[in-house]
Amino acid sequence: DQQVKQNSPSLSVQEGRISILNCDYTNSMFDYFLWYKKYPAEGPTFLISISSIKDKNEDGRFTVFLNKSAKHLSLHIVPSQPGDSAVYFCAARGTMNYGGSQGNLIFGKGTKLSVKP
């Protein structure tokens, strides 16, 4: 039973346009959300995060939006660049008292973004 869902396995975008990657979650106990980017043959790298007390966090070309009522978050990349082509993972963390999980992250299955020149 997936608690963090990335329903689009892949996304193709033209260079310079906006990329929107989506993520849905089912557990209202999640209080912190993160996005990671992964290139082939490398480890995932942290990209941007947002806490549940906010609805938007921006870092350069990357913006994450959180809609708590819909249990939905999205990552916007503007403008998209060919170097952004990678797999993007959404992750969520429960509150510290959630199920004794020690604050572990739960990841979605990832979305492969391809930015075409």
Place this chain on the structure above:
Amino acid sequence: DAGITQSPRHKVTETGTPVTLRCHQTENHRYMYWYRQDPGHGLRLIHYSYGVKDTDKGEVSDGYSVSRSKTEDFLLTLESATSSQTSVYFCAIRNPGQGTFSGNTIYFGEGSWLTVV
């Protein structure tokens, strides 16, 4: 880059043989994790450690054991490797830090590619 070193980076082993993957960190972070990444499954937590000799199971712990005798080292052992354990294994670290939301980010190593034939 987070100071995380995984070894070996690549290994081919035969079914039924024991395999140990090593994760070494220079950050003195309290939490360490082992994840596996498989197509269609994203990143799944195998085991984690919240201190020396303090470990716990993750989502996919069957067939794996871990040990942490020093802060800097976290070992993942496959007691008797099976073909279903062919995967990419990532070690990760986290420092809880101070404050409610700080220290939620985990940092990944470069990965260990394991093939069980």
